Amino acid sequence: MQTLSQFLASHPVGGAPSTSDWGNNNHVGVVPKVYKPHSILCRQDDENDTIFIVKSGWCLLYRELPDGERQILDTPLAGDTIGLRSMSGPRFASLMSITEVAVYEISARVLLENFLADGDLARRITRSLARLNAILAEHLVNIGRRNAICRTAHFLLELDERLTDVGLSAHEEYDCPLTQNELADILGMTPVHVNRTLRELRKADLVSFKSGHVKMFNRRNLVKLSGFEREYLT
Amino acid sequence: MQTLSQFLASHPVGGAPSTSDWGNNNHVGVVPKVYKPHSILCRQDDENDTIFIVKSGWCLLYRELPDGERQILDTPLAGDTIGLRSMSGPRFASLMSITEVAVYEISARVLLENFLADGDLARRITRSLARLNAILAEHLVNIGRRNAICRTAHFLLELDERLTDVGLSAHEEYDCPLTQNELADILGMTPVHVNRTLRELRKADLVSFKSGHVKMFNRRNLVKLSGFEREYLT
DNA sequence: CGATATGTTGAATACGGTCAAAAAGTGTGG
């Protein structure tokens, strides 16, 4: 009988879903699941208390507006923990897969029971929340104070850093399943303008984003242009 | 000898700073302090590990950009906890007072030592982080997907809610020391346009913001206009 | 009282949005 954090420690994240990990883990209250692309893992205003830890795949954390618009808050990647609200109460955001996604699901109630006995877990959760804070903060700066070009460049650099951390990016290249539509909702702009902005970045030989693949040609200048500072991700 | 959370529980927040509370509390690692307006409580990239719990007054949590611009991330109010990064590492934001501010200061290291033994404290911190997440998320939606009028209206409503929670707003009225300059940095727009937007809101008999005082004339329409939903604050 | 910060207004401009349509890509079933 292992504790929750021992379990999590022994199940590293990143890479493609491997079936070997998906045994019977109910004894620690952790339910591994795999979702198909475009599944909704949880919906804003839901009252259930499930927490998700992403093992692999891409998803979107977003808020829906009454008029049908949405604002994407984050693109949780492998290893990220999502869904902890104030430990109870309705969710403030929805979570959707865009590729096949493997997650661990944990009930917040179970988590709370483990919380006190398990210091590592408390620290893991706290760190995850604090990290999301930092990411949201940087996204705010991005939308509030950078123009379309810098904003887009900055986000593509953030993705590179975060994917590199989990071994999914190397040599200034990575796969990214986001559509321009989704990019627009992330960056607070219209799909049309995202398209034009990507074209500009491509024409300037800085970075290209074609058919799900991002390739940086001049990372140094990209960093300079966007004012990217990686510290907020550490 | 009381625990950290017992101490915090017995020192309710809100209202003006009262000198009676500011005794010797070093025995629990909590240092009460009062800052003058426009003091910098901590600066982005600082390596120190102080955490702040606001007792009274207004401050700004913001990120500075290399070009001297800034984006305000939040206006922490009485009772809010600020400064927890990933429990270590450089800060991602600066904290500045704009009125006289009374805070409790706690070392993150001390906090961490208390964390395991003190379930209430763990929950308090977690809740605070989760709440800030929700607030930052809503600010993202605000800047990313609402125009100047709705954005401003939404933020003034958020302030009303949060101030009401700590007894600093009533009857759709509250004092607010923010300048239009600061409002601009909060809302991701220019001071000039903030000014024009406030004029519009005033002319439409929705809300006025004059000489540090906010008064709502038609809260119902303000809520409708901005799409405000208070749930994210609970 | 003068100095500095804050608020207000106007005119010109630009960045990004809107609307529309076509091209290219993707997936499915016949």
Next chain:
DNA sequence: CCACACTTTTTGACCGTATTCAACATATCG
């Protein structure tokens, strides 16, 4: 393998919101 439907990407023309720049008015404070 192709035909069809659908999504995604791309491009053009026009428009509007918010920015920029500049000047002046009003508060605030030593």
